[in-house]
Amino acid sequence: MAHKDLKRLLLSGGSPAQRPPQSIPASLFTEGLAHHRAGRLAEAERIYNQILAARPDHFDSRHLLGVIFLQRGSPTQALDHINSALRLNPGNVAALNNRGIALQELKRFEEALETFDRAAALQPDYAEALSNRGNVLKFLRRFDEALASYDDALALRPDYADAHSNRADVLCELKR
Numbered sequence: 723m724a725h726k727d728l729k730r731l732l733l734s735g736g737s738p739a740q741r742p743p744q745s746i747p748a749s750l751f752t753e754g755l756a757h758h759r760a761g762r763l764a765e766a767e768r769i770y771n772q773i774l775a776a777r778p779d780h781f782d783s784r785h786l787l788g789v790i791f792l793q794r795g796s797p798t799q800a801l802d803h804i805n806s807a808l809r810l811n812p813g814n815v816a817a818l819n820n821r822g823i824a825l826q827e828l829k830r831f832e833e834a835l836e837t838f839d840r841a842a843a844l845q846p847d848y849a850e851a852l853s854n855r856g857n858v859l860k861f862l863r864r865f866d867e868a869l870a871s872y873d874d875a876l877a878l879r880p881d882y883a884d885a886h887s888n889r890a891d892v893l894c895e896l897k898r
Contacts, residue, residue: 746777746780750772766786774787781810788800788804792827815841818838818851822837825837835859838854842855848878852885856868860888
């Protein structure tokens with residue numbers, strides 16, 4: 723699993739940010755996001771929770787709160803928040819990707835695979851979902867499929883270091 727990819731993807735615009743509603747100053751979410759990008763998770767969490775107290779349906783705050791829990795190694799709490807976010811926006815591929823990561827950490831591999839497949843179906847050029855799909859297939863010891871998933875990710879992003887590394891692991895398993 724690649725938390726650095728997760729952080730880079732989600733905190734650099736992988737999911738279009740909703741504008742905070744009128745009752746929440748626009749700068750509040752921006753401030754929370756800045757804290758999150760800088761690794762100040764407690765500050766970001768406080769702001770996301772403040773936004774959610776005023777507006778429980780704020781997708782990005784709910785989703786990024788789940789990301790914070792992933793970054794802290796709490797996949798059960800992460801999954802709860804990400805699932806709540808997906809109820810608000812079921813087609814958000816970044817949230818689906820993070821749901822898959824949380825499920826993978828919980829060793830719920832078949833559900834994780836279904837989630838990555840759904841993300842890739844919604845956005846076929848989403849290299850992170852394809853690479854994460856390969857990770858799950860590797861755990862399931864479905865090495866040929868994992869290799870194909872990494873190859874698909876690398877066709878989209880030839881400089882994707884984690885996909886190269888994981889592909890090499892699979893080639894070792896296949897004695898190639």
